[in-house]
Amino acid sequence: MFGGIARALFGSQNDRILKGLRKHIETINGLEGEMAALSDEALQAKTAAFRERLAAGETVDDLMEEAFAVVREAAKRVLGQRHFDVQLLGGIVLHQGKISEMKTGEGKTLVATLPVYLNALPAKGVHVVTVNDYLAQRDAAWMGRIYSFLGLTVGCIVHGLDDSQRKAAYACDVTYGTNNEFGFDYLRDNMKFRLEDMAQREFHYAIVDEVDSILIDEARTPLIISGPADDSSDLYRKIDALIPSLKEEHYEKDEKQRTVALTDEGTEEIERLLTEAGILQTGALYDVNNVSLVHHANQALRAHKLFSRDTDYMLKDDKVVIIDEFTGRAMEGRRYSDGLHQALEAKERVTVQNENQTLASITFQNYFRLYPKLAGMTGTALTEAAEFQEIYELEVVEIPTNVPVARLDEDDEVYRSAREKYDAVVEMIEECRLRGQPVLVGTVSIEKSEAVAEVLKQRKIPHEVLNARFHEQEARIIAQAGRPGSVTIATNMAGRGTDIQLGGNIEMRLSQALDGVEDEAKRAQITAEITADVESGKKKALEEGGLCVIATERHESRRIDNQLRGRSGRQGDPGRSKFFLSLEDDLMRIFGSDRMDGMLKKLGLQDGEAIVHPWINKALEKAQQKVEARNFEIRKQLLKFDDVMNDQRKVVYEQRREIMRQPDVHEMVTDMRHEVIEDIVARAIPEGTYSEQWDLDGLHAEVLRLLGLNLPVQDWGKEEGIAEREILERIRDTSNRRMAEKTVNFGRDLMRMAEKQLLLQLLDQQWKDHLLSLDHLRQGINLRAYAQKDPLNEYKREAFSLFEAMLADLRGQVTSMLSHLEIRTQSPEEIEARMAAERLAHEMHETRADPALASDVIGTVEDDQELRATGTDGVPPPQRSASSRVSADPKDPSTWGKVQRNAPCPCGSGKKYKHCHGALN
Structure with a gap:
């Protein structure tokens, strides 16, 4: 209560920060007329002049207001877009090395050009980090026009570039790329053998787009570069075949902690099954010589009992592809370590890939803390402000919207069963579609998005599904989700970074329609038709209340819910959001829905009826806060290690x-x-x-x-x-x-x-x-x-x-x-x-890989094959890796180097090394 009174009298801390920045905005606005009077050549010459002033001893802070005014004028001339005052505020916050929270549709991509240009002037390189290759390429090409106009060089790092291309991109004044590519390049550079082969320069300044996704959601998952270890795929398949024989009394499962373990009965049963299958040759399962079997059995058990297809992973092109639990995206190329991924491959009857040995790894937490100056932007960061401050020393500043938010956020509706909930969801979708109101349906997994899609298909309701299976079409689908009467189903709000514009995205439609059309008259006709169609569509969508966001479940984190809500009500547009819940939802089920179900039965809640009350919203938010706090503690503890x-x-x-x-x-x-x-x-x-x-x-x-x-x-x-x-x-x-x-x-x-x-x-x-x-x-x-x-x-x-x-x-x-x-x-x-x-x-x-599943396999790194060690005075040489086969003499063990125990013995006997010259006496 007293905190509320203090805020009313003196304003919040956020208000005080913004008030202190207003004087800069006034100065920048005062320079607008002066910059507008300059010719293109004079405006472009400002970059060289700024660099001379920096060389003379001035700092980037001294140049900020004038540099921002230059960028604003350049954006007007090149893109036809002028930075609003609130966007200038966001740019100042980013330049100060803080997180700028700006609502969806407020133009974060354009905001970034201000601090990027200013901090690129010292020619030390600025990195702009995005969540996927599409956004990196789009933003580098789109905003790159401003930088190129002002005389800066722009590079883009995407998957598939060779070392020379990467080095050229990092040598640019501004480099766009994904968090994965920047992190892997850092690890790769630190495995090079010559400085001139290293791609990255010394770190200077980075802006992380969707900073909450990268620095919070993906923080627990390290980047790992690994090499192949021994092949044990056959063993994974053999043990996988035994797991379905286990009954519930053979294992204990904890859904909250995501753990599963064999009971005493289960251990005896798995021992019996392994012995019958000829896998367990001697002794009991936990004998020292059977440690590998324990590992394989535990991972097979986890794969079957804790991980579900289309929720935790999906099958694609004979591969198990992990689904990111926060964004619903397919994480191509990412694999669980410690043999869990192989266990999942065996379970799904796809090709079992070899296990890998870690050669280098780093978490995003520690990678991004390497930058002397770091900033971020997102639409949802305040709920995690404490974590940003404690882990990264990043302050979150909420930037006001250019036009007040007009979205109506309705209270949640809670049903007893999932069936009743989905019936209510479909009814609301039909109602909105018949009126011509665009609908975005949010789900938490591929499985649930496809379940909703199946119901809509049966009702003959046209719709688009946006989840990890259709990642390639993501930008196209989400760009058209604002057309009147359109229905789009999205998993965990995949598609961040692409605005849902009412009436549809005119640039996207034009690029598709004009592709391959050479005739100028025809191009003009198509442009006019599409522009008119989008304008009429926007008018219709606005009349019907703007974008309606329907969420089918609460996520563990309030931030993910806010991301979904934030898709509606863009730039002052009207909008509406509503969450439909059931007592069978994961969050409700795990956090005490049994008591609530009993209470609802006593109150006589009828089939199809829902409970709607602000108290329920508050109770759910408290449950989410508890989960968020627990997850923060887990991440904090992991970071300490x-x-x-x-x-x-x-x-x-x-x-x-x-x-x-x-x-x-x-x-x-x-x-x-x-x-x-x-x-x-x-x-x-x-x-x-x-x-x-x-x-x-x-x-x-x-x-x-x-x-x-x-x-x-x-x-x-x-x-x-x-x-x-x-x-x-x-x-x-x-x-x-x-x-x-x-x-x-x-x-x-x-x-x-x-x-x-x-x-x-x-x-x-x-x-x-x-x-x-x-x-x-x-x-x-x-x-x-x-x-x-x-x-x-x-x-x-x-x-x-x-x-x-x-x-x-x-x-x-x-x-x-x-x-x-x-x-x-x-x-x-x-x-x-x-x-x-x-x-x-x-x-x-x-x-x-998940650090909780850290790799424990052993492998070797190749030695130099041109540096041959031989003994003197009859002394055997030091051990070398198995890949170093330098003049090995079958009769002279001193020339063999280090031989892996399961490799053929170099003496030529045909036996494994461990059963021949490598036998332990």
Whole structure:
């Protein structure tokens, strides 16, 4: 109550922010006449003048008002559109690095041109992030006309571009693209071996369109680049065939937590089934040698009991394609990890793809926090303002509409059964259609959108269905959804970014109708006819009350509901929205509809009757707030864990860049070798011990293994008065001479190139293995809570220890590889070209995965095939990956390198390696 009184007296915080920006609007408006008087050439010359002023010491803040006035004038001349004052407000908010909440149809795409132009003036690159390729290409072409007119370059990043095209696009002043493409390019760049091969520049400024969708809805799902692991598709199919035999008493399912687990009876039953099928050979299911079977059985159980076709995923072209739970879009190329996707493929009898090994990953949360300055725009952000502030330090500012909103939001209607609800929905659709009012029907899944479509088909009501199955036609369908009497069914309001204009979208209709028409007279006639048709359609739709939004269910998040509502009432148009609910809806069913159903029976609610009351709306909003708060806590907790890896990722990626920047890394690898020598001497000769206590045999073995030197360490230890320091210096001096000899033998340039390439490849191998270790650590860390320990603190502590161990292993491997190095007689250019070709040939996959399903498969990264390690003095070389097949001699195991345990034994026996030379004695 007191808060309401304070707001009435002093205004809200949002009001105070907007009031403070009004003075800028007045200044920009004051410059409008001056800019309008300039010729095109004089207006275009402003860009060079601004850049000169920046070079002279002014800041972009100093230029803001004048630059905004220039963009407004350019938009009038190029697009025939003038920025409204509220759009200028939105542009200032974006320039300040905040989120601008603007209602649907208020022209966010045009608003972005203001801060984009201003922040592109320093020539450091501005990224504009959209949710799909269509919007990226559309906006780059549409708004790009303004930037090109003012002398800026514009690029667009879409799927399918090669490295040179990407690099050219990132070199532009303004670059449009999708969140996925920007994120994957960052990961790909940090797997390159030369700075000149990297596509992206240093991060400067980004504007994220539909910021709530990208930074909230997709925040839990990391981008993953992975390589193929061993094929186990047959096992997925065999185990999948057993799951339908399980009964309800064999497993426990929790819909709220989305978990399912075998009971004791279920474990016994699955053991029996696995044994009968010949899959479980020895022991019980949970024996250590059957861990893989437990994993496969659990994932098959999840696939059958928790995931539904056309709700969580759909089938397309012999593939299981994930459906985004928030937008209803098909997530092409995205796969669940940890074998769940393979389990779904086996369940649906489509081709089971190989599992993948994570090579690099990052969440959108951590990717977008790399930008020194970040801004966003959307129609719905206020409900998540706390999360934006806490996670991204982004303030949400609500921008007023240019014309007051005239939409009527009616109270929800709640029915006892889904059948009654859908009957009421269809009745309202028929009523609106007969009047000529356009209708948009919102559903939460493909399954439900097709159920509504089937009912309309039976009633012979013409309609369009917009869901993941018809993603390609999305823009066309949504652009025409405002025509009188049209009925459009949309899943979770797919189609964001394309306005529903009453009467239809004239640009879209003209582009389709004029395609291929060359005759000018004919083009003019078609244009006139379509323009007249759209105008009359708009008039009719306005007379009948504008767009009517009918929602068939409440979503877990109020924001998704608001997105659907916001499609109606665009730019002051009239509109109407109404939600139809039933006690059988997921949200109602999971959150206590049993009590309500009993109460309604007592009240004598008749079949087909609905409850309508503002209190119900408030009660549902409170339930949604609880779910939102819970989801926020989940995302926040996930981010805390991911931040641990992110800090380490930054260190590793910066180290890689530093290595690539250096003309040679000889000093770095020499320091590593000296640290390794100090470590092995310190372990063998602990400080303050007598010579009798020294482990000289162990030191001799380590020197032989790591440095390839057969030194008389035991004899040195018998010398009178010799100290640890002297032994250390003798080993180091001998090692230095040995490496100097190698440099002379191979040539300085070849040796420096070999050092650099080996260091990068071994760093990548160690980092990939470290990611795997962190995945394993993460999966079991929550069990520490049973020991009264904080899992997050335990994860931080152990992750740091693992990171230190990774760096120590890297030093040892680099030292060992270089000490045993033999190089074939080739030029550095030939070797580098060969290595680059082999790296390109290695297949990698880009995926999106749920972090709760983190991958735990093991694989390898290819080693350099031109850098051949051979032992000296009978010492076997360090282990190499299975893909490094350099002159392997079947009779000499020391030439085989690292052989995968399930691979054929290199000796030629025909047996698997683990059953032959790799057998454990």
